[in-house]
Amino acid sequence: MQYVVIGNGIIAMSSAFRLLSKISANDTIILIGPNERVGSATLAAAAMLNSFAEIHSNSFKSDADIFHFELSHLATRLWPEFEKELIDAAGENLPGACAKCQIHSGGCFEKGTYILNNTVADELDDRNFAAIVQACEDFNEQYEFVEPQSIPNYAPSTDSRANKAILIHNEGWLNPRIVLEKLDAILSNHAQITVKDAKVTKLEQTDGKISSVLLDTNERIEGDVFLVANGAPSEELLSDSDLGLQIQPIFYGVGVSLEIKSPGFGLTKCIRTPNRGGACGVYTAPYFQGPQLANDHVLIGASNFLSPKPFYHGRVISIAHLLESATKEINANFADAQLVRVNVGWRPTSQDVYPLLGGTSIANLFVTTGTKRDGFHLAPVISQNIAALMCGEDVDPRLSIFNPEREPIRDIAREDAIEMGVESLISQHYQHGYRPSGIRMDRQYREYIRRDLEELHDSVGAVDWGIHPELINMYRRGFAK
């Protein structure tokens, strides 16, 4: 059998890695993706392994959302073992930064995320913070309230300080560049894998099955089982291939993150706000460089805007806003830091905001995309399941919720969506300096947004379902239906 894996981000590569432990000695894998990895979400990620920290006040309202959380919760627990498997598999090809790895106690893998409750944005922060605490209680997750002033290297400007904070003990982070380097080393040195530096331009179908893929180098690669895992452009690739599949739109969640070098102010744990309207709030994560190197790189994240087309460079306003937010809300000493790199990554964001994961109506074609802002964290779980499916094994039947050809999941009621939309937009405005002259103006403005969202719902026929706040602009501009 020949397995063809399209893409070279964390999802494609971890899936290829899992396949290795399942296939027989005569089987082969071809992994196709451009070395440059333009727009790679993986390389822009923090990468925080957050599950509880991602909870918000509207979480757990549907079966799909509860199951998604369950996968994310499982992923947090699988990472230490997965990382160990990668290190063992890399053997003598282990990247330099992984030498002397201690896995559970240092190096590029650490646990611990502080969540701040400050008053820089609006009350949505308070509700989301309360929802995180409640979920930690309900699921018996290890956490504790801490004095914000006691958080190492937390030094916000005076008017942006938090008055509450918690530490979630088991949610950590990894340097995604080092993880990809490790996967590159494992896969490119394995006798059963061929790595191709190219882009797939088309999947070709013969007798109801995928028979081959065409590359931008004009090469044709034949195979028996195919996985489409090329991130945000995956839906475009499938529709350009005219396979007759009904795949919902996947948008480019264009996100900027910033790597800074801040001598004396490195971190060992993530420090972040709860999710805010439009994105994940502001966060800083340690950005491990290597065992002999100073721990002074920090990743600041992250902006987000949805687009039907890719953007290749970060918006100036996003970069300015991230630098200002991290300096004000996390550590005023970042003002003296050096800007090392601006990352731009495309979060694969589906119309219904849930992942697309599993087989399709073409028996030998599998798809994994739509992981939005949690794909790095979910990789050990997704790869385990997708490799099993590609090898004909059974998986949790609930995974069919995320069938790639499903109708978009509509699990928010219209009234709730409008309420969430108002909350989200007001939170976004507060993050960018909105200060109403008084309560009357604020009421008027909220009412204006509410009426506008009602009209938008009417215009797209959203009578008994609601538009997810992140998708408002895509519906408004006619890209989502």
Ligand SMILES: Cc1cc2nc3c(=O)[nH]c(=O)nc-3n(C[C@H](O)[C@H](O)[C@H](O)COP(=O)(O)OP(=O)(O)OC[C@H]3O[C@@H](n4cnc5c(N)ncnc54)[C@H](O)[C@@H]3O)c2cc1C
């Ligand atoms: C700023 C930012 C911060 C984030 N932070 C986190 C975080 O803290 N934790 C977390 O879990 N997640 C985070 N995410 C989300 C996470 O990065 C994604 O969910 C995940 O990386 C998606 O992985 P992927 O492999 O599907 O896509 P990608 O990483 O985008 O990889 C897709 C790859 O496919 C290649 N490709 C594209 N087209 C083709 C083609 N036609 N043929 C072959 N190859 C192709 C591309 O070059 C690319 O390398 C963040 C994302 C961003 C943008």
